[in-house]
Amino acid sequence: MKAFKRVLQFSMPYWRRILLSVFASLGVGGMDGMFAYLVEPLLRKIFAENDMAIFAFLPLGIFGLFVVRGVCRYVNEYFIRTAGQLAIQDIRNQVYRNSLGLSMRFHNNNPTGTLMSRLLNDVLVMQEGVASVITGLFRDGFGALFLLGVIFWRNWQLALIAFLVIPMTVYPAQKIGGKIKKLSRHSLGKIGDISSVIQQTFSGIKVVKAFSLEQFETDRFAVLNREYYRFLRRSIKYEVMSSPVMEMITSLGIAAVIWFGGRQVLDGRMTAEAFFSFITAMILVYNPVKRLINSYNVIQRSLGAAERVFEVLDEKPEIVDSPDAVQLENVLGCVELRNVNFAYEGESVLRNISLQTRKGEVVAFVGPSGGGKTTLVSLIPRFYDATSGTVLIDGIDVRKLRLDSLMRQIALVDQETILFNDSVENNIRYGKPRATTDDIREAARAAFALDFIEDLPQGFQTVIGDRGARLSGGQRQRICIARAILKNAPILILDEATSALDTESEQMVQSALNNLMANRTTFVIAHRLSTILHADKIMVIDRGQIVESGTHHDLLRAGGIYRKLYDMQFA
Numbered sequence: 001m002k003a004f005k006r007v008l009q010f011s012m013p014y015w016r017r018i019l020l021s022v023f024a025s026l027g028v029g030g031m032d033g034m035f036a037y038l039v040e041p042l043l044r045k046i047f048a049e050n051d052m053a054i055f056a057f058l059p060l061g062i063f064g065l066f067v068v069r070g071v072c073r074y075v076n077e078y079f080i081r082t083a084g085q086l087a088i089q090d091i092r093n094q095v096y097r098n099s100l101g102l103s104m105r106f107h108n109n110n111p112t113g114t115l116m117s118r119l120l121n122d123v124l125v126m127q128e129g130v131a132s133v134i135t136g137l138f139r140d141g142f143g144a145l146f147l148l149g150v151i152f153w154r155n156w157q158l159a160l161i162a163f164l165v166i167p168m169t170v171y172p173a174q175k176i177g178g179k180i181k182k183l184s185r186h187s188l189g190k191i192g193d194i195s196s197v198i199q200q201t202f203s204g205i206k207v208v209k210a211f212s213l214e215q216f217e218t219d220r221f222a223v224l225n226r227e228y229y230r231f232l233r234r235s236i237k238y239e240v241m242s243s244p245v246m247e248m249i250t251s252l253g254i255a256a257v258i259w260f261g262g263r264q265v266l267d268g269r270m271t272a273e274a275f276f277s278f279i280t281a282m283i284l285v286y287n288p289v290k291r292l293i294n295s296y297n298v299i300q301r302s303l304g305a306a307e308r309v310f311e312v313l314d315e316k317p318e319i320v321d322s323p324d325a326v327q328l329e330n331v332l333g334c335v336e337l338r339n340v341n342f343a344y345e346g347e348s349v350l351r352n353i354s355l356q357t358r359k360g361e362v363v364a365f366v367g368p369s370g371g372g373k374t375t376l377v378s379l380i381p382r383f384y385d386a387t388s389g390t391v392l393i394d395g396i397d398v399r400k401l402r403l404d405s406l407m408r409q410i411a412l413v414d415q416e417t418i419l420f421n422d423s424v425e426n427n428i429r430y431g432k433p434r435a436t437t438d439d440i441r442e443a444a445r446a447a448f449a450l451d452f453i454e455d456l457p458q459g460f461q462t463v464i465g466d467r468g469a470r471l472s473g474g475q476r477q478r479i480c481i482a483r484a485i486l487k488n489a490p491i492l493i494l495d496e497a498t499s500a501l502d503t504e505s506e507q508m509v510q511s512a513l514n515n516l517m518a519n520r521t522t523f524v525i526a527h528r529l530s531t532i533l534h535a536d537k538i539m540v541i542d543r544g545q546i547v548e549s550g551t552h553h554d555l556l557r558a559g560g561i562y563r564k565l566y567d568m569q570f571a
Helices: 002-009 012-048 052-101 104-109 112-154 156-164 167-203 205-210 214-266 272-314 373-378 403-408 424-429 437-446 450-454 473-487 503-517 552-558 561-570
Strands: 335-344 347-356 362-366 388-393 410-414 491-495 521-525 537-542 545-550
Touching: 002 272, 012 052, 052 112, 052 272, 112 167, 112 272, 156 214, 156 272, 167 205, 167 214, 167 272, 205 214, 214 272, 335 373, 347 373, 347 545, 362 373, 373 491, 373 521, 403 410, 410 473, 410 503, 424 437, 424 473, 437 450, 437 473, 437 503, 473 503, 491 503, 537 552, 537 561, 545 552, 545 561, 552 561
Parallel strands: 362 521, 362 537, 410 491, 491 521
Antiparallel strands: 335 347, 335 388, 537 545
């Protein structure tokens, strides 16, 4: 019920559409009740009283009745479905917004394909449920009420016989609906697994082809698809079982009514016309009841999806503004870490890290892979919060700063060039959404990217494909550098920004990076020591601790880990 109420709450902003649909559903139900009610007097007038005038106008009356019913049905379905669609649109927007606001830990723990499945497939299943519940409750509910009124008016004893079988359908409907809901959650989970495999395979298609693993990936996909079918097959079994079970139960009421009603007609206690009118109303009333039960199955399936969607909506971001958070303005760029420790999933990653940088300094982090370098710099923009200790910018604890103002002061160039399937101009503009075309050109020039951009087929308007697939590695990296230059943040983080480049591209990118680093406090993670020889400070990180620090020449003379790394690379 909690999930059901939350789904309905999203429909409340569109109550005018729902209200209009309710009035139209009254018309549909009223026409059904009128049709059943008029059967008895019309038959009596035509056949008992031989009234040919009514017989002549009967076809026109029937046509008019169904025209009114058709208009009411159109208005009912159009406005109720659009209200449901708008509600689902709001849910999808909120899920997307909430997902973007969640912390990095959540995104690391949840595959992209699974989140995509919840945003697309699960919400789509919810949409079917919203349409069914609102349409079923109003149109079929009102129709059943009007027809029940007719059959009770005609003969209350027969009506009780017909009505008593309806409560008998509740228990099997609940049992079947519960099974459908449970299977819906499982099957949607399998769809999430399938989406994850598709996303991973297509994003890594070059690796798949390089290792000739097409058949392996095909087989893996087929196994997941088969598992999805197993859950779907069981769900289909219960759904198709629902209608025959309900029909068998309601047939008991129909059989009992025919037997008792037929006896009353034979005994002269009821006219044949009234009995025919009653049978018509009774058969008509079972149709909306049957549709309501089918809608209940759809609702159960959608509630299984709704619970999965609301799990994302209810997820709280780990990194949030404190109540007394302040804006960070006029930043110098002095960064300090005091006795910082960090653990991830209970495992210690950083231990007792302390360092201090002044405005404009270049601080490099080197050391064996897995030592905690990327985690360390991730604490500065609060991708994660330190388990203990303090990270400060200009003497202010980053946990006391508003997140949006903190992010405005930091630019990031990552080893993984994140570009979007959009134009070059829009990819650069991501650093500053309100930037002018001239600003973007200047940023591209400073990043040594202007020449190759202008040589592209549509220049700055060229669409570069998923993750910049139509550009070389060096070109992609220079677009990212142009984006960071445009942002013009006083603190810069470079996470192995040249590690995947050839020598010529590295030289070009390094020149662009030199322009980017000018007058900025810069943190560099580097495996290639040639890129950080002139850093003001070099920190050697090993197993989560700073084991050496100093300038390039100081560390060479010390003969420690840095000396070994240097000798390995320059031997």
